[in-house]
Amino acid sequence: MNILLIKPAWYRAGPFAHCVNVLTGPLSLGMLAALSKGHDVTIIDQDIEPVPFSDAWDLVGVTTPTASAPAAYAIADKFRSLGVPVVLGGIHPSLMPEEALKHADSVVVGEAEPVWPEILADFPRLKACYRADTLVDLDALPLPRRDLFHPSYRAAAVQATRGCVNHFRYCYLQNVSWKGYRQQSLDKIYEDISLIKEPYLFFVDDNLFVDKAYTRAMAERITPLKKFWSCQAPMDVAADEGFVRVLARSGLAGVMLGLDSIHAPSRRSAAKYDEFFNLKHTVKRLHAHGIGVGAMLVFGFDHDDAEVFAKTMDYLVASGVDSAVFFTLTPYPGTPLFADFKKEGRILTEDWSCYNWMHTVFRPRRLFPQELTARVQAMYGQFARRKCRKFLTQLPFYVRMLARSPRLAWDLRHYFWFQSRASTASTFLENSGDI
Ligand code: B12
Structure with missing residues (x-):
């Protein structure tokens, strides 16, 4: 599968607009990529590069805390209008799954690790909501795919x-x-x-x-x-x-x-x-x-x-x-x-x-x-x-x-x-x- 993982922009607005360098890569997406063995994964940080909107992707995953939720929803809406299924995850969709579901095919509540393999297995028949009911054992996790991050992080x-x-x-x-x-x-x-x-x-x-x-x-x-x-x-x-x-x-x-x-x-x-x-x-x-x-x-x-x-x-x-x-x-x-x-x-x-x-x-x-x-x-x-x-x-x-x-x-x-x-x-x- 061709999977696109996106972190919406927030650096380029407001008092942080002067930040020329985004400090670190999105660890959550690096982790999702590590859990997607056998698939082609691309990670995009909208603060650094534009989102490649296209119907060439099989699945799009978007992460967001509350402040960038409207930006995440706009990205999700656009991909869905192109016919590409979208999974929303991260802090805000976890706290407001019903709201997030208006913009996604599927929402993940909580930590991705216990449910992401299930999502990939279910594809293309995704459930509306996946809830991680077990606490992740950190030693059982793969190492995040930092190699997929843009090289400009400091x-x-x-x-x-x-x-x-x-x-x-x-x-x-x-x-x-x-x-x-x-x-x-x-x-x-x-x-x-x-x-x-x-x-x-x-x-x-x-x-x-x-x-x-x-x-x-x-x-x-x-x-x-x-x-x-x-x-x-x-x-x-x-x-x-x-x-x-x-x-x-x-x-x-x-x-x-x-x-x-x-x-x-x-x-x-x-x-x-x-x-x-x-x-x-x-x-x-x-x-x-x-x-x-x-x-x-x-x-x-x-x-x-x-x-x-x-x-x-x-x-x-x-x-x-x-x-x-x-x-x-x-x-x-x-x-x-x-x-x-x-x-x-x-x-x-x-x-x-x-x-x-x-x-x-x-x-x-x-x-x-x-x-x-x-x-x-x-x-x-x-x-x-x-x-x-x-x-x-x-x-x-x-x-x-x-x-x-x-x-x-x-x-x-x-x-x-x-x-x-x-x-x-x-x-x-x-x-x-x-x-
Ligand atoms: C690093 C960090 C930042 C960095 C982000 C760098 C980057 N490139 O991502 C910087 C400094 C830029 C930043 C900025 C801000 N941050 Co901040 N930040 C964090 C911090 C410390 C770590 C995030 C992280 O990497 N966690 C590790 C990963 C592995 O965990 P995770 O993101 O939760 O992801 C897991 C799940 O949520 C889920 N998941 C996440 N995304 C997705 C996507 C999909 C598709 C799926 C299926 C699952 C999934 O699976 C992941 C693995 O289990 C958190 C606190 C924390 N410890 O989480 C605060 C936190 C996210 N930040 C917060 C805030 C408030 C902000 C700011 C608004 C503060 C400010 N004014 O400066 C800004 C705005 C950010 C924005 N986007 O709008 C709050 C968000 C609260 C909320 N309800 O939104 C947090 C939770 C701190 C807190 N306890 O309040 N932040």
Whole structure:
């Protein structure tokens, strides 16, 4: 069979329009390709190349989270009008299978691995819905077909674990049957990484730090492979200096810390009860080992008012973080947060393309919707300006980074020197007719 797998575009729009390189290839599609032994598979990332619409394909599979669902549906509709059957999968179709089915011949709910072989066997008589009822054993999976990815990606996506133990009210994972936490054996992850040519890895794990003993053993195991890697991390990642040393030795180059909010009532409302570690101390410890630190902040919780922005900025700048991303709280369908807002009549739009953490899609308690969007986007410019002024205080870290690896320091210069996205963001808001 001639199978086409597609990741719809999202990079080319909004505040990320300036991104010249898509960071990593779509791991889900690499996995589907690996499960399609004996078939001809093509993977297309619409951020990099146009979708080859034609009736020459036997089967099309499209992956999508919520924000690119309308784009995925448009692609699916076009192929179906050409008579090519389409299977939709990924986070959004898994959460909204009935909606997705309006645009597909078949929808996969949950992890693809248990059902994809069945789909290929059933073809052309596909069932409307395939549900993965069993949790995938990560060691039983084939290695993803990264060789089918476009060569322009800057880093390779890797996944050591799946699932999570947290219960954040804005995360989709807590209610789904494939939430269960699983680890890949150290042998398997070593084998996977040893075959990767790129020097940089991005761990896409839902939460790589659920079991720190595992993470430590994994880091020790991959150290000889001499890769550089980054990942998202919780606030307590640097609580144990020995752990940080092992991570740095294994090539950890940067972490994005999921702070969410510096405002305790807001963190509590997200059911984020983790102890809020001193950010300055965390940054200092990570920097001492040459590890860059980014912070991820979310605004729009019910306790957030106009003052939280300035307080957050002061806190961030004082902490010495290298970069930061600022998000508008986004109630994804399938989360308790969405259910609550819906019940309260606070959802402003169900145009999923706006569910990208950049728009305000609900009515905040203590801010106007447009005000929340504008204030969040303004944080980028403010952070860049304040950080520039603080540059000299961070010089020792850059020097250490350079000593650790001149190549790493050069390749990550944009990350560490942080480019302002303010101008792009404001153009985006002007053009988007913000809701
Ligand atoms: C890597 C990543 C990114 C990368 C994507 C790189 C790439 N080339 O794909 C980048 C940084 C670009 C990114 C951006 C964003 N992301 Co993101 N990202 C992730 C992350 C960490 C990993 C995704 C991944 O590769 N997983 C590993 C694969 C194997 O799992 P999977 O994708 O779930 O696929 C499995 C199943 O879903 C299914 N499946 C998937 N696709 C298909 C297709 C078919 C046909 C079939 C049959 C089955 C199937 O089978 C797969 C194997 O079991 C996830 C969290 C996570 N751990 O999953 C968040 C996540 C997907 N991102 C999320 C968000 C919110 C965003 C942003 C909106 C945030 C932002 N403003 O920056 C943007 C917008 C993205 C968009 N397309 O619109 C949310 C999505 C929530 C939602 N309801 O949509 C997630 C789930 C994080 C979270 N917990 O909230 N992201």
